Amino acid sequence: MSDVLRIEGLFTDIAQYHILEGVDLAVPRGQVTMLLGRNGVGKTTTLKTVMGHWAAKAGSIRYDGQDITAWPTPARARAGIGFVPEDMGIFTDLTVEENMVLAAASGPPDAARLERVFAAFPPLKTFWKSEAGTLSGGQKQMLSIARAMAEERVLYLIDEPTKGLAPAIVSTMAGALRELKGQGASILLVEQNFAVAKALGDHAAVMDDGRIVWTGAMAELAADAGLQERLMGLSMEAE
Template identity: 55%
Template sequence: MTGPLLRLSGVQTHIGRYHILHGVDLEVPEGRTTVLLGRNGAGKTTTLRTIMGLWRASAGALQFGGRDITRMETPDIARLGIAYVPETMGVFTQLTVRENFLLATAGGRFDQRRLQGVFGLFPILEQKFDQTAGGLSGGQKQMLAVARAMLEPCRLMIVDEPTKGLAPSIITTLIEAFRLLADAGTTILLVEQNFHLARSVGDGVAAMDDGRVVHAGRMADLAADEALQARLLGLSLAAHQ
């Protein structure tokens, strides 16, 4: 693979009358974890939703694996091998944990090896397998959302703020999950405001502000440069250190 797995070039997105993305340029290298940082309202979630085709880019181009996905429908984008965990988790609260999992499987059948792997990481989901997802705690729902994305092999996993409002013990479990995925060679694009998690799992980093990527580089460089951290992320970062 010579180019990045995912490339956004000058992507602009409007939501109704509002101009949210003003020309996002972003590259996500294959087999690496790229963290998208930025204050609230910078355009991180809009960028992920535009990649998934949930909001249509009004200008610019998106390429995945060398293929133009700018005008593709969401189901077609997902079928290219992109797993998406939205900020709202996307858990079906009126379905059981088993049924939530089944929706993510190819042909409605579990790969037992992967299922047991997920249970090894999130044992509580095995205990609550036949319970309605609406009865899970917030942390358990987040586990379910991430676990569901892990059930089938994917080329890219996109995760939007998985640690929002979660207890530290659950965040630790999620860090372990992302490390396992990364070790298995999965490419991850992660939106995260918790810099502890971002630094733990990220290889690369892109910082957004006002609908643009204003910095892209190695996570190690950002972690070592406090002045850059302060400039790019300011108070929102300090609050999470």
């Protein structure tokens, strides 16, 4: 299986702080790779560096066989990388429909794509003409992911999509991500809900202090409470 994304020796500084300290990470094509670790170890910075929001100080980012380390963010998006930030990144004063139209650089989403979005997130069809700011927190998160689905993407970078959501909404979110994977997408997913990580992940990479300290099958990590404790100071079995 080929890797859709390969990061080697990635260093990223933010102001005077050294955040990424030589990250090596591979994301297999058509799979869900979980990026795990305690808060503040560099997971979000990794996603933002891949997307070009932060510039890499050193190292390389290869996407779909191309070195994109120096590409601007719009070029990465046009090449098929979708980013769902933790802060959702929606326009609250625009309608759900307007948010979706703006998210698709190639033009308004076609009917077939919209039907897939509505099947994954039925409330968005109900509130299609409503301002995004009037949606609940869970519905806003649905819209955030739907915006990344507005046109076909090869790779999705998704930052904590279930954070702060009620269990029923978490289940809906997990189902939508599973559907994305079923459509052949590759996903690099930062997630603190370990039940979701266990259910969705094919592979896992654990970060600590700006580096990847373990990689392997998600099932292997999920089955080994001692490994979880050693890597992250917690046990999934307690979640």
